[in-house]
Amino acid sequence: MADKETDEPKKKGGLVKIIGLVFGGLLLIGVGLGAGFFMFGGQGLTPSAEIEQIIERKLKESGQLPEEDAEVAEDAEPALQKKETPSVDTFVTSYFEFDGNFTSNLRESRKFLQLGVGISTQYDETVVANVELHQLALRSEILGTVSDFTEEDISGKEGRDRLAAKMVEAINAKLEVLEGFGGIDSVHFTSFVLQ
Template identity: 45%
Template structure:
């Protein structure tokens, strides 16, 4: 009679071989899955700069959505168009020393700081500086011709300013052929 061990031995060899093949296939599948999983994971990972850019874009999208929601909630503001009138540069000149003189028919005197303005070129200011002595003399004559009542209040100062402007322009026209002074200002105005 044959031993049981002799009969079972070819079946064990056959079963052991199938197990080894299945384990080999399973190992290959496990390695391949790990390899492809690693590729998939590394393809999904972003560099830090890409992550920052993505966050910035997301913040911009959120801000735009908030702005749209706010715009729908409030009435929209419309900017007013600026009229297309030409704008000129204004130049100023202030006489370094104040003018002091008596007022007409009064014991009181007035001390004024005087400034001039023009929107013409710098040659007007140069002309004023060149002829400052003659212009100061003319302005003193005009101021001393005003009474205390005539220079009181805003209207009185406006009349005095207009008279001084005319006197300065008259002097510049006589000396240079062109006036060009457009306004006279009083940085200081003291009446005593």
């Protein structure tokens, strides 16, 4: 029996030694990781940022990138260049849109053109007031102008621009007869449907 009693303390002592060695090993690993993080991990660079730094440094050494002044921080953004705005006299543009759509047949065609029309002027409110006052007469001028165009005449952007220019001429001519002054700068199409 004395042999059994002496075996138990040896087992306990062996188990305590193994636990001590494992705990000591873990403690050494933790201290090593902590020291490594303290020394190298505080920079906060990701691997890709670190690679970019290395490439940038190599390019500067080879002369392919200009050297930065020591005073300028690496993270500082470059100063933005400003362009000066040219001094130009600008005028306020006033707009007016005719109510409803204009529908007219086209010359030599069975198709109809349906338009939404607006005008713009850089003159004072008198021109817009004149357009509002004489809407009925101006609607007639617009419809007459549209009916002089063929389907081919209004195709494409150039065709629409020619139609708009003819409308400006017709509206201004009618306003000159009615009020003594036209003043319309542009005609704008808010809708343009060929049916």
